[in-house]
Structures are given as C-alpha cells and as structure tokens.
Amino acid sequence: MGKKRPEKCISIEEAKDLQKNWCNTRTPEIDRCIGFEDTREFWWSVEELMDYLKYVKRKSRKMGIDDPGIRLYFGAYPSEKCKMKRGYATAFLAPTGAPAGELGKDGDSAPNNYNVPPFNGGSSGIPPTDY
Template sequence: MGKKIPEKCISVEEAKELQKVWCDTRTPEIDKCLGFEDAREFHWSVKELRKYLKYVKKQSKKQGIKNPGIRIYFGAYPKEQCKMDRGYATAFLAPTGSPAGAGKDGDSPENNYTIAPYNRGGNDNPPAIY
C-alpha cells in the first residue's frame, strides 16, 4: 500500500469550496476594477517543481539552512509586458529560511533573498475553475 496522505492535504470538496468563495467574493471586484478577467490559477509541472526544490535545498544547505521553506506570493506583471496591454496576475515561489541561530524560524521564517524566486507558471484564459 502507498504512503499516507500528507498531514496538511485538504479534500477536493474543501478545495472546491475555497475556490468558489474566492471567485464569489473577490474576482467580480478585481475584474470590474481591472476591466478584464484576471488570471487566478497557475500551473507548474511536478518535474519543474522538483527541479526548483532541489535547487533551493542545495543552496540552503550551502548556507547552513536545515529546514528551508517556500512562501507563495501573488504578483502582477507590468501591463507593458503582457499581451493585450494588460497586467495579468501571477504567483511566484520565494525561498525561506535562516541559518541556525539567525533570524526567525518555525511557522513564519524569513525570506531568503540570496536564492532566486520561481515564476513563469502557465495559466488558462479564461481561468480554469477547480
């Protein structure tokens, strides 16, 4: 039999509810303000993520960081960089972690600005609904 589901996994039903609440309470106002339907989902392959996580782990180890993490940020491209002259939303991954004895650790570690963040995920237009 396979491994147990990781502790912080949620059910498909809960994920659908989270997406529905986001779409019902935020996207109408965001889209109205922007004047177009903005991106709200982003995709990276498992292969891409593994490669990035391997990079973060290797760089963190070199810095003496034993338990690196990833923080996910929302961002938006400058409209000049987007098709149709729109500044679509994006998300990027930011490494976290401090060497032992330095900075914050635990649930809210510091960003590690010496390791490159990760972006350029794909997204659907219109956005895919979960």
C-alpha cells in the same frame, strides 16, 4: 510503496469551497477594478517544481539553512510585458529560512531568503480554469 498522504492535504470538496469563496468574494471586485477577467490559477509541472525545490534545498544547505520553506506570493505583470497588453496576475515562489540557531524557523516568521532566486514562469488560464 510511497509515503502516506501528507498531513496538510485537504479534500477536493474543501478545495472547491475555497475556490468558490475566492470567486464569490474577490473575483468580481478585482475584475471590475482592472477592467477585465484576470487569471486566478497558475500551473507548473511536477518535474519543474521538484527541480526548483531541490535547488532551494541545495543552495539553502550551503548557507546553513537546514529546513528552508517556500512562500507563495501573488504578483501582476506590467501591461507592457503582456502579450495581450493587460497586466495579468501571476504567482511566484520565494525561498525562506534562516541559518540554524537564528530566529524565523517557523513559516509565519521565517525571513525571505534573498540569496536564492524566486521561481515564476508558470502558465495560467485565460479564462481561468475553475477547480
């Protein structure tokens, strides 16, 4: 059948604890600072994520990057670009990696690969969906 469960999977309980901790320690301050309840979750279909990851692998391979990575960044839209005229949060995926033999193979030090475009355009809950 399929492969075994990936090593870095966490339990549902741990995920709920992580989300609760975020909500308890960050959400009130962020919402108070910006003056509205911001989103804190983002959604993409598995198909579009797979398409993007395949694209990153293909483009990276052509650049001599055999083991690319993905870095997740938080961002915020300018209020004038939001339907509701608020600068809601977003998240985008940014490819990383260096050609074989160069520094930056591990995730902590892998440089961003600015030759492959980042991925955005997911949807998010307003109000946010709790995990």
